[in-house]
Structure formats: structure tokens, C-alpha cells
Amino acid sequence: MSHFAPVALHQASRLINHGPTVLVTSAHGGRANVMAAAWSMPVEFTPPRIAVVIDKKTYTRELIAASGAFGICLPGAALAALTFAVGSTSGYDEDKIARHGIQTRPGPVLGMPVIEQGCAAWLECRLIPEPHTQDAYDTCFAEVVAAAADARIFASGRWDYRDDNTELQTIHHLGAGNFVRAGGVVRGAA
Amino acid sequence: MSHFAPVALHQASRLINHGPTVLVTSAHGGRANVMAAAWSMPVEFTPPRIAVVIDKKTYTRELIAASGAFGICLPGAALAALTFAVGSTSGYDEDKIARHGIQTRPGPVLGMPVIEQGCAAWLECRLIPEPHTQDAYDTCFAEVVAAAADARIFASGRWDYRDDNTELQTIHHLGAGNFVRAGGVVRGAA
Numbered sequence: 347m348s349h350f351a352p353v354a355l356h357q358a359s360r361l362i363n364h365g366p367t368v369l370v371t372s373a374h375g376g377r378a379n380v381m382a383a384a385w386s387m388p389v390e391f392t393p394p395r396i397a398v399v400i401d402k403k404t405y406t407r408e409l410i411a412a413s414g415a416f417g418i419c420l421p422g423a424a425l426a427a428l429t430f431a432v433g434s435t436s437g438y439d440e441d442k443i444a445r446h447g448i449q450t451r452p453g454p455v456l457g458m459p460v461i462e463q464g465c466a467a468w469l470e471c472r473l474i475p476e477p478h479t480q481d482a483y484d485t486c487f488a489e490v491v492a493a494a495a496d497a498r499i500f501a502s503g504r505w506d507y508r509d510d511n512t513e514l515q516t517i518h519h520l521g522a523g524n525f526v527r528a529g530g531v532v533r534g535a536a
Numbered sequence: 537m538s539h540f541a542p543v544a545l546h547q548a549s550r551l552i553n554h555g556p557t558v559l560v561t562s563a564h565g566g567r568a569n570v571m572a573a574a575w576s577m578p579v580e581f582t583p584p585r586i587a588v589v590i591d592k593k594t595y596t597r598e599l600i601a602a603s604g605a606f607g608i609c610l611p612g613a614a615l616a617a618l619t620f621a622v623g624s625t626s627g628y629d630e631d632k633i634a635r636h637g638i639q640t641r642p643g644p645v646l647g648m649p650v651i652e653q654g655c656a657a658w659l660e661c662r663l664i665p666e667p668h669t670q671d672a673y674d675t676c677f678a679e680v681v682a683a684a685a686d687a688r689i690f691a692s693g694r695w696d697y698r699d700d701n702t703e704l705q706t707i708h709h710l711g712a713g714n715f716v717r718a719g720g721v722v723r724g725a726a
Contacts, residue, residue: 360710360711363574363575363709363710363711364555364557364574364708364709364710364715364716365554365555365556365557365574365577365708366555367554367555384553384554384555384578385553385577385578385579386577387555387575387576387577387587387589388574388575388589389575389589389673389674389675390673390674395673397577397587397673397675399577399578399579423722426722426723426724427724429724430724431724476668476669478666478668479666479669483579483580483585483587483677484579484580485579485587487673503711504710504711504712505710505711505714505716507710507716517722517724518554518555518708518718519553519554519724520550520553520554520694520695520697521550521553521693521694521695522694523723523724524695524722524723524724525554525722525723525724526554526695526697526718526722527718527722528708528716528717528718532613532616532707532714532715532716532717533616533713533714533715534616534617534618534619534620534621534707534709534713534714534715
């Protein structure tokens with residue numbers, strides 16, 4: 347049973363506000379791929395826009411160029427090994443989705459493959475063509491057109507990190523396959 | 537006594553690889569400012585380049601436009617309240633550095649103010665002028681020209697999150713003044 351529920355678009359940027367490592371999913375013409383990306387960030391709340399760095403040599407970039415869209419999925423801590431694995435091989439060399447038995451479903455607006463099992467949330471994104479930044483910095487801007495999250499960890503527009511949902515908590519790549527899991531909540535507001 | 541030691545430039549991007557909330561420092565003509573930014577990411581390891589979203593209405597953007605440079609400082613968990621405070625007021629309204637008694641020192645290459653007390657690391661950055669992305673997405677690209685980190689938590693190019701350095705561990709903004717502190721290390725590599 348899926349615990350996923352839609353996230354309002356004006357709250358979608360919050361899903362990556364804290365810098366999680368993400369899985370980038372892509373598809374075109376019957377082919378699909380998944381890769382890991384440590385480098386992404388929101389750039390605007392309304393309209394919800396993000397930026398993500400995707401190397402121009404990747405199969406993902408080829409599929410995004412063809413479809414003009416991609417998915418962003420947030421792996422929970424239980425998917426750390428899978429995240430590292432799909433970040434270490436190329437879709438040019440193997441069908442990573444089949445190899446790892448990853449279950450995807452089509453996103454509601456663009457049909458991009460999104461992953462729910464083991465993930466905390468996903469965002470379906472339409473590329474905003476910016477040839478210069480794509481070329482010079484491998485930086486792809488996109489508008490978020492749909493989003494959803496597992497209600498056990500993100501509900502009513504807010505993250506809720508608790509002792510009983512550690513497997514869904516986002517992971518943040520330190521390098522060399524080591525991630526930190528988001529841990530204790532620190533309150534900065536008075 | 538400072539525990540800060542230089543970080544090799546080819547390893548500088550690792551400092552923000554895991555998506556910490558940062559403090560952006562700026563200075564020009566005797567004026568200086570500090571603000572919080574949740575949205576930053578590396579875009580390249582070599583040369584070390586980053587992107588950070590800084591609203592064009594901020595005093596920080598005015599100072600960066602004048603100096604062509606800024607600092608990125610990584611507040612540890614002990615600075616969560618300060619981070620939220622300097623992210624909630626404008627340098628147009630008050631001298632935040634004086635108000636909060638923040639100790640800064642000039643960075644070694646560009647003289648940008650950097651903060652060591654309570655911080656895990658800092659990067660001194662030279663703006664790469666990109667008028668379109670600065671205007672359309674408030675996204676500022678920059679090259680890192682110097683970096684240093686507290687050796688108790690980042691040494692030999694690697695983060696080391698331990699039970700005895702929780703106060704220096706980076707914070708990641710969930711929204712509304714709530715941060716998660718990077719917690720347990722999850723190993724994704726075999």
C-alpha cells in the first residue's frame with residue numbers, strides 16, 4: 347500500500363529545501379533511466395522551480411533533451427546502497443531500472459517514471475531550456491508540475507522527522523558512498 | 537584557538553555536497569553583511585564552482601554586485617538560532633554582524649569576511665557574472681578561490697561526523713526555522 351499523497355505545488359520546493367541527494371528519472375520513446383544526483387536545489391517557491399546538475403555525458407541528459415522532462419525522487423535511508431549503485435554506473439551500459447528491479451509508475455502530468463517504494467517524495471519536472479547554463483555548468487533548470495510525498499514523513503506541507511520513520515529520512519551525500527541521514531531536528535526559530 | 541585548516545581547492549565542492557544551509561557573507565567599501573541561504577549546490581569539482589540562490593532584493597546582492605565576491609560559511613548546529621535570525625532580517629534595516637556580535641576575519645584571497653567560530657567550514661568565492669540566471673532565477677554562479685574547514689569535522693578532504701562533534705555538524709533547513717542536523721552516517725558503497 348502506498349502512503350503517497352499529492353503535495354501542493356507552492357510547497358513542492360520544500361521537498362528539496364534541505365539538500366537531499368536525489369534520484370533523477372527520465373524516459374523517452376520506450377527507454378527509461380535512473381541516476382543519482384547530489385547537486386540540486388530549489389530556485390523559486392512560486393512558481394516552483396528547481397535546478398539540478400546533470401553531466402552532459404550522461405544517458406539521462408540525452409533522454410531529457412529528447413523528452414523535455416524528468417523526475418526527481420528522494421530516496422530514503424533504506425535506499426542508500428541503491429542510490430550509490432545507480433550513481434556509479436551509466437544507463438549507456440545497462441538498463442539500471444531492470445537490473446535493480448526498480449518499480450516505477452508514470453507521473454500524472456508528464457508521464458515521467460517516478461519511484462515511491464523506499465522514497466520519501468517525488469517531483470515531476472518540465473525542463474526550462476537554458477542552453478548556456480546546461481552547457482557551461484551542466485545545470486538544468488526546471489518547473490515542478492506535480493509532486494507527492496509519503497504522508498508518514500511529509501504532510502500538510504511539512505517534513506516530520508521522527509524516530510519511527512528513519513528509513514524514509516532523506517540522505518545527503520558526503521562523498522565516496524557515505525551519506526548522512528537527516529537526524530535530530532534543531533529548532534532555530536524562537 | 538581556531539581549529540581551521542585550509543581545504544585543497546579540488547576538494548572544496550565537497551563542503552556543500554550534502555546540501556547544508558549556509559551563511560552568505562559580503563562586503564564592499566567598509567560595509568559588510570551576512571544572510572542565510574538554504575539553496576546552494578556545487579556545480580563542478582575542478583575548477584571548484586558553486587551556485588547559490590540570493591534574492592535580487594537583498595542587501596547581499598547589492599554588495600556582491602559591487603565587489604564581485606562573497607563568502608559561504610557553514611554554520612554548525614550550535615548556530616541554528618543565529619542562522620534563522622540573520623535569515624529573517626535585512627541588512628538594509630540593520631547591521632546584522634554588529635547586532636549579533638559575529639566575529640569575522642578577511643578571507644585570504646578576496647578579503648571577504650568569513651566566520652569560523654561555530655562554523656564547520658568556509659569558502660571564499662568569486663562571482664562568475666551571469667546576468668540572465670542572476671535575473672531570471674536569482675542564481676549566482678561563482679568560483680571557489682579559497683576554502684578552510686574545522687579539522688575536528690572535515691580533514692584530509694573528508695567529512696567526519698561523530699558523536700563528539702555534533703555542535704559543528706551542518707544544519708539543513710526544513711522550513712519555518714526547523715533544521716535537521718546531519719545525523720548518523722549511512723554507508724551506500726559496498
